[in-house]
Amino acid sequence: MDYQQVIEEVYEEVNALQLKGKVASYIPELSSVDPNQFGIAIVDLAGNVYGVGDYQKPFSIQSISKVFTLTMVFHKFKTKLWSRVNVEPSGNPFNSIAQLEYEKGIPRNPFINAGALVITDALTTKYAQPTTEILSFINELSGKTCVEINEVIKNSEMKHADRNTALAYFLKAYKNFDNDIAEVLDVYFAHCAMEMSCVDLARAFSFLANDGYSIFAQREIISESYARRINALMLTCGFYDESGEFAFRVGLPGKSGVGGGIAAVMPHKFSVAVWSPELNEKGNSVKAIKALELLTDKLSFSLF
Ligand code: GLN
Numbered sequence: 001m002d003y004q005q006v007i008e009e010v011y012e013e014v015n016a017l018q019l020k021g022k023v024a025s026y027i028p029e030l031s032s033v034d035p036n037q038f039g040i041a042i043v044d045l046a047g048n049v050y051g052v053g054d055y056q057k058p059f060s061i062q063s064i065s066k067v068f069t070l071t072m073v074f075h076k077f078k079t080k081l082w083s084r085v086n087v088e089p090s091g092n093p094f095n096s097i098a099q100l101e102y103e104k105g106i107p108r109n110p111f112i113n114a115g116a117l118v119i120t121d122a123l124t125t126k127y128a129q130p131t132t133e134i135l136s137f138i139n140e141l142s143g144k145t146c147v148e149i150n151e152v153i154k155n156s157e158m159k160h161a162d163r164n165t166a167l168a169y170f171l172k173a174y175k176n177f178d179n180d181i182a183e184v185l186d187v188y189f190a191h192c193a194m195e196m197s198c199v200d201l202a203r204a205f206s207f208l209a210n211d212g213y214s215i216f217a218q219r220e221i222i223s224e225s226y227a228r229r230i231n232a233l234m235l236t237c238g239f240y241d242e243s244g245e246f247a248f249r250v251g252l253p254g255k256s257g258v259g260g261g262i263a264a265v266m267p268h269k270f271s272v273a274v275w276s277p278e279l280n281e282k283g284n285s286v287k288a289i290k291a292l293e294l295l296t297d298k299l300s301f302s303l304f
Contacts, residue, residue, distance in 0.1 A: 001299065003050040003270070007040045010294045011052045014038070014287050021278030021286040024258040029156030030060060030277075033260075038276040038287050040295075041198035043206055045270065047215055051199055058146075058195040059275050060153055062257030063094065065191040066116040068138050068204070071230060073122045075222050081122065084176055085115045087233060094240045094283060095163045097170065105174020109237040111255065114167045117177070120188045124179045131190045138194070141204040143216025147194050154193035161185060192257075201263045201273035208234075208253070209265040231267065235303070242282040250292045251302025260285040264292060266301065 015038065025031040039054035073081060090108040092099050100107060100114045107115035123130045131149070138147045168185060171177040177184070196204070207214035212227035214220075222230070234253035239246040246254065252272075254264030260277035262285060272295070276287035296302040 003042045003044065004052075006295065006298050007042060007050055007052045010291050010298065011038070011040055013294055014291045017290065019278070019286045019290060021280050023260070023277045024279055024283070027153065027157045027160060027258070029153045030259060033059070033277050035277050038291075039198045040272070040274045040291055041202045042270050042272045043199070043202040045206070045210055045215065045268070047203075047206075049199055049202075054275065055198040055273075057275075058148065058197050058200075059261055059277070060150060060192075060257070060259030061194050061196050061201065061261055062192045062259040063111065063116070064201065064255050064257040064259075064261055064263050065134070065138075065194055066111050066119065067208075067230065067234065067255045067263070068141070069116065069119045069123055069134060069191060070110045070233070071222060072134065072137055073119055073126070074226055074230065076126060077122060081119075084122070085110050085118045087237075089236050089243050091241050095167070097163065097166055100167060100170050105171055105176045107171075109233060111233065111237045112240065113164055114171065117164065117168055117171060117184065117188060120191070121171075121177050121179055121184045124184050124187055130187045134187075134191050135194070138196070138204055140217045141207060141214055141221065142196070142200045143203060143214075144200070146200040147196055149190050150193045150195050154189045157189045157192065158185070161189070164188065198261070198273040198275050201261065202271045205263045205265055205271040205273070209267055209269060209271045211268075231265065234264075239284050240282055242280075242284055246284070246289065249289065250296055251304045252292065252296060253303075254292070256284045256288070258283050260288065262288040262292065266296075266299075267303070269301075
């Protein structure tokens, strides 16, 4: 299968559709990116890279970072983690406060903001320098030093942190938050403000297409059964209240971020990252979703 030719076709076809969305503006600094950027990268399990458009340009990975933080705590906490966070789709926006209240401080899943804050809290308990640990973990997964924290975006989000701060206080009130709130939020905003290109992101996700073994880190990152579970969580919860729609249209486990990126995997074949900043009303990139839908159609495979 000639992945290069397929992604070039997808790139042209998506561009021709002139899809429109809105660049995220609730983090003001995110809205200053050029909305027309668009890139696709595929990395197969031999490490071959296929790329088109802005696939080498770093962008704000935002919530895609939650897959890395979950991977870091998953095998360390084993079943204990699942008493603090559930594994059900939320059917609600990623920053919903109401659901956390009526479910008594146990977030629906690790990918909505409340769940990711619990994960970052667990990492803060575990490591003296959690942000540095997250950075070096992602670099290891990519097989090179490629991750940078964009301090301007981090500070921009910190200045508009009311909802995430409220979620953290709710978690604390329900005794599901161990560390100092400001300290954990600092780590959370730092990992959301990390920047990577499509190609480096696809490299970092490669272990999830490969039963937990990273060809770039040259080691088993997590066991096959844990990799399977992270993929199941991405498939059911990776796109917030659009997860069903993404599974229906694309059929791959994946994770989106409000920077406009999506990283996904076709188990035993490849990992893929697509980026374009304009989002739909659920906070997912319009072009990236369309590109992945066309890609799985053209390759005529998905999980289903
Ligand atoms: N940093 C963003 C937030 O907490 C991440 C959200 C996202 O990418 N969906 O709101």
